[in-house]
Amino acid sequence: MVSDPKAEPVLERDPGMPSSTWRMRSDAWEYLRFAVKRLALGDRSEADEALAADSEIHRSLRSLETLEMYWAGFGQRYVTTIGEMLAAGEYQSALDRIGRVVNRLRAVGTSEEAAGDVDPDSDEEFPGDNDSRPRFEVLVVDETTAVDRDTMRAESLRMRSAADAFVYEYVIVPSADDAVAAVLTNPNILACVIRPGFSERTKQTLSRDLRETIELAHAATTNPQTTARNQLASVQRVLGLADTLAALRPELDLYLMAGAHIEELAGAMTKRFRRVFRREDHLELHLSLLRRVSHLYDTPFFSAIQDHARRPVGVFHALPVARGGSVMSSKWIRDLADFYGLNLLLAETSATSGGLDSLLAPVRTLKKAQELAARAYGAKHTFFVTNGTSTANKVVHQALVAPNDVVLVDRNCHKSHHHSMMLTGGRPAYLDAYPLNDFAFYGAVPIERVKQLLLDYRAAGRLDEVRMVTLTNTTFDGIVYDPYRVMSECLAIKPDLVFLWDEAWFAFGAFHPVTRCRTAMASAKLLEQQLQSAAHERAYREQQEILFSEDGTPAPDEVWLRERLIPSPDARVRVYATQSTHKTLTALRQGSMIHVWDQDWVRDAQDPFHEAYMTHTSTSPNYQILSSLDIGRRQVELEGFELVQKQLDLATSLSQAIARHTLLRRTFRVLTAHDLIPEQYRETGRAMPLRDGLSSMWEAWATDEFVVDPSRITIEISRTGVDGDTFKHEHLMDRYGIQVNKTSRNTVLFMTNIGTSRSSVAYLIEVLVKLAERFEEEQAQRDPEQPLPAEIPMPPLPDFSSFAPDYATDGQLPDGDLRAAFFRGQRRGNIEYVLGDDLRARVDAGERPISAGFVTPYPPGFPVLVPGQVVSPEVLAFMQVLDTREIHGYDPLRGYRIIKNAS
Ligand SMILES: Cc1ncc(COP(=O)(O)O)c(C=O)c1O
Numbered sequence: 001m002v003s004d005p006k007a008e009p010v011l012e013r014d015p016g017m018p019s020s021t022w023r024m025r026s027d028a029w030e031y032l033r034f035a036v037k038r039l040a041l042g043d044r045s046e047a048d049e050a051l052a053a054d055s056e057i058h059r060s061l062r063s064l065e066t067l068e069m070y071w072a073g074f075g076q077r078y079v080t081t082i083g084e085m086l087a088a089g090e091y092q093s094a095l096d097r098i099g100r101v102v103n104r105l106r107a108v109g110t111s112e113e114a115a116g117d118v119d120p121d122s123d124e125e126f127p128g129d130n131d132s133r134p135r136f137e138v139l140v141v142d143e144t145t146a147v148d149r150d151t152m153r154a155e156s157l158r159m160r161s162a163a164d165a166f167v168y169e170y171v172i173v174p175s176a177d178d179a180v181a182a183v184l185t186n187p188n189i190l191a192c193v194i195r196p197g198f199s200e201r202t203k204q205t206l207s208r209d210l211r212e213t214i215e216l217a218h219a220a221t222t223n224p225q226t227t228a229r230n231q232l233a234s235v236q237r238v239l240g241l242a243d244t245l246a247a248l249r250p251e252l253d254l255y256l257m258a259g260a261h262i263e264e265l266a267g268a269m270t271k272r273f274r275r276v277f278r279r280e281d282h283l284e285l286h287l288s289l290l291r292r293v294s295h296l297y298d299t300p301f302f303s304a305i306q307d308h309a310r311r312p313v314g315v316f317h318a319l320p321v322a323r324g325g326s327v328m329s330s331k332w333i334r335d336l337a338d339f340y341g342l343n344l345l346l347a348e349t350s351a352t353s354g355g356l357d358s359l360l361a362p363v364r365t366l367k368k369a370q371e372l373a374a375r376a377y378g379a380k381h382t383f384f385v386t387n388g389t390s391t392a393n394k395v396v397h398q399a400l401v402a403p404n405d406v407v408l409v410d411r412n413c414h415k416s417h418h419h420s421m422m423l424t425g426g427r428p429a430y431l432d433a434y435p436l437n438d439f440a441f442y443g444a445v446p447i448e449r450v451k452q453l454l455l456d457y458r459a460a461g462r463l464d465e466v467r468m469v470t471l472t473n474t475t476f477d478g479i480v481y482d483p484y485r486v487m488s489e490c491l492a493i494k495p496d497l498v499f500l501w502d503e504a505w506f507a508f509g510a511f512h513p514v515t516r517c518r519t520a521m522a523s524a525k526l527l528e529q530q531l532q533s534a535a536h537e538r539a540y541r542e543q544q545e546i547l548f549s550e551d552g553t554p555a556p557d558e559v560w561l562r563e564r565l566i567p568s569p570d571a572r573v574r575v576y577a578t579q580s581t582h583k584t585l586t587a588l589r590q591g592s593m594i595h596v597w598d599q600d601w602v603r604d605a606q607d608p609f610h611e612a613y614m615t616h617t618s619t620s621p622n623y624q625i626l627s628s629l630d631i632g633r634r635q636v637e638l639e640g641f642e643l644v645q646k647q648l649d650l651a652t653s654l655s656q657a658i659a660r661h662t663l664l665r666r667t668f669r670v671l672t673a674h675d676l677i678p679e680q681y682r683e684t685g686r687a688m689p690l691r692d693g694l695s696s697m698w699e700a701w702a703t704d705e706f707v708v709d710p711s712r713i714t715i716e717i718s719r720t721g722v723d724g725d726t727f728k729h730e731h732l733m734d735r736y737g738i739q740v741n742k743t744s745r746n747t748v749l750f751m752t753n754i755g756t757s758r759s760s761v762a763y764l765i766e767v768l769v770k771l772a773e774r775f776e777e778e779q780a781q782r783d784p785e786q787p788l789p790a791e792i793p794m795p796p797l798p799d800f801s802s803f804a805p806d807y808a809t810d811g812q813l814p815d816g817d818l819r820a821a822f823f824r825g826q827r828r829g830n831i832e833y834v835l836g837d838d839l840r841a842r843v844d845a846g847e848r849p850i851s852a853g854f855v856t857p858y859p860p861g862f863p864v865l866v867p868g869q870v871v872s873p874e875v876l877a878f879m880q881v882l883d884t885r886e887i888h889g890y891d892p893l894r895g896y897r898i899i900k901n902a903s
Pocket residue numbers: 387388389390391413414416472476502504505580590592
């Protein structure tokens with residue numbers, strides 16, 4: 001190591017944050033190459049001085065010395081030697097070593113990183129580097145000597161064969177702490193071999209964030225059942241580590257390798273390990289490692305489509321474009337094939353046989369593909385949907401809700417839920433999310449409101465009518481619920497409730513250890529485990545004494561609201577999640593999934609679900625969408641963690657760049673949890689937890705009622721002098737080709753996703769700087785008499801008023817018959833059109849007009865009126881100042897559709 005008297009004894013915090021080590025690692029090597037190249041080219045004494053003065057070199061080496069221990073290939077010794085060479089003035093030799101690493105990282109890195117100049121005859125030390133087969137890493141946890149490690153690596157190279165589809169390399173660490181650090185920082189690790197000789201604590205100097213995250217990971221899986229059943233300390237520690245690693249990265253393949261007593265160990269190790277091996281079984285291990293990755297790699301439906309495209313077949317069926325038929329023979333439309341490629345047409349078919357399958361009654365490749373997706377997303381069953389979450393929601397509603405069932409639903413939810421209610425005849429009891437009036441959008445629904453509404457139904461003797469609770473997780477603006485808490489507390493009031501979580505924007509959540517905890521499927525799994533534990537049963541009994549008096553009378557609502565309610569051990573876990581896979585992961589547009597964790601699936605849901613699926617699924621589902629869902633599943637199982645980690649980190653770096661840049665800071669404001677979540681719903685109190693480290697994010701996500709998805713960045717733009725819509729269309733899109741989805745009057749939402757790159761983030765920052773300069777100039781010349789758009793006062797967001805008496809169920813509780821009002825409003829003779837001003841006058845005169853349809857302005861994108869709802873002054877005031885281009889259900893020439901002659 002370079003001797004630097006000024007060097008601090010510990011690593012800086014930033015480089016050690018597990019969420020950003022991927023970026024830091026590549027930057028550190030790139031910087032070393034740049035800096036050491038200059039030293040190597042210069043005069044020796046000048047170079048010595050430059051080296052002493054360049055603290056970045058020392059810092060990079062120090063960080064890399066720790067980091068490289070967690071990656072295959074180079075290791076600590078390699079970095080230490082570079083340090084020694086630099087200290088001895090052997091700059092060219094050091095540069096050669098650094099160059100090899102940089103070449104290797106570029107070669108295996110993302111395409112944008114790989115774009116650099118890769119030295120073709122890079123390295124004889126890594127003979128496999130020119131091997132184009134996909135590569136993964138295998139973590140071995142055991143105390144070893146340098147000789148042991150060299151032997152193991154040599155052994156794995158010896159085992160490699162030309163017939164193998166993949167290659168792998170070992171990462172060998174001595175302790176449980178290091179194992180956790182490795183799986184957190186190195187996403188290439190896909191398998192882990194635990195040998196009982198490992199120690200507990202790391203000897204590395206780790207960053208505070210990494211240490212704290214390791215502690216949190218260990219603490220999260222201290223399983224009392226494990227301790228009780230297995231008294232043998234060595235078994236316990238092995239199981240404990242296996243649990244921790246599996247909880248962090250469920251896709252990891254775990255093996256136990258022991259020297260002695262493996263027969264007894266195999267019995268005690270239960271299903272945590274794929275296999276238990278003896279130390280000598282290298283070949284068996286090698287084959288198992290490759291086989292498991294080939295299972296992840298397997299894409300039954302995508303492969304069937306490829307196979308189909310290659311087969312010579314004659315088409316005497318529908319679909320003229322199949323095999324390119326109607327296109328390749330045409331004089332006029334050949335550019336379809338030129339543009340999309342012939343494969344698109346070769347892959348088009350109506351066939352459901354010959355290796356293909358029917359989505360409506362899958363028995364072969366589609367069935368298998370859906371089973372693999374269930375494994376990847378942690379569901380009991382998964383169903384592919386080719387028409388978006390809009391359809392997925394309708395399927396689930398129809399499967400579970402009958403006419404007149406009450407559904408508790410966020411009024412601010414996607415329109416497909418409202419439409420589902422109209423289709424099923426379920427009665428929506430709308431929940432109001434907390435409003436963010438300063439930014440003209442809603443947050444999420446606090447648990448207290450959901451509980452209060454359930455208690456109200458109980459008090460009215462109507463709790464048995466409540467069938468389902470449906471909430472949007474995450475909301476469009478990135479507010480994330482704690483589904484485990486919501487479901488637990490609701491089930492404590494009504495133990496047979498069904499939950500539909502609209503995760504249209506949260507498919508990626510399953511592939512990162514922190515975000516996963518707030519997905520519906522992970523929460524359902526945890527809930528099911530908890531309900532079976534003795535500790536849960538005890539806590540439940542104790543709480544019952546607080547909630548009920550001896551004669552069985554429930555305590556007042558305040559007590560139920562104050563307590564963190566514990567559900568009965570007999571409660572049923574019935575959870576559905578709908579995801580627009582295409583929105584956040586690899587899938588063609590509309591590619592979506594329904595995930596199910598339902599304990600009563602066979603008894604109570606399977607048949608109605610299939611009926612509903614038949615109702616809403618086309619008999620000609622798009623095969624290309626389906627095969628993209630299949631291969632997208634392969635991607636998330638093999639590299640989902642890497643991609644999501646990068647996405648979250650890049651988003652954090654983007655918001656930091658805006659917050660730190662003097663000009664950007666003057667013009668834009670990144671909204672944080674402090675702006676988007678009222679104080680009472682965030683105990684940990686951090687504005688941007690991930691900015692402070694993964695451990696801070698972990699704590700906030702484990703504790704706070706709501707958290708903000710860090711991959712979504714809402715920027716407040718009042719100081720630009722333009723409104724959100726103009727900013728989006730005229731400035732970002734028309735001028736710079738930057739697409740954003742959502743704006744409000746004074747905010748713009750930037751979403752990152754797994755396709756976001758460092759270059760695209762850099763481009764966005766560059767554009768924002770140019771825009772900020774322009775806005776400043778315009779502001780300087782602005783007529784002070786003209787108010788800025790954001791200065792025009794906005795009325796508060798209108799909460800749901802009520803269903804009109806004709807449609808309200810009982811006039812006390814909020815639910816109503818939206819379906820009856822909708823169909824009444826469909827007949828022209830039953831409705832009248834009324835212009836806004838006239839309607840306002842009628843409302844002022846005391847009339848309570850009833851909306852005949854949905855009125856949905858975009859933004860904010862939720863229906864301010866639903867069929868059967870009383871048109872309130874608040875809604876009209878809100879609509880009056882709304883300047884959005886798109887208002888569905890409202891005709892600017894004729895006005896609102898109002899039900900005529902309402903009683
Ligand atoms: C919360 C929510 N649910 C469902 C949908 C519908 O998803 P899709 O576009 O996949 O039909 C959307 C679309 O924006 C949404 O925001």
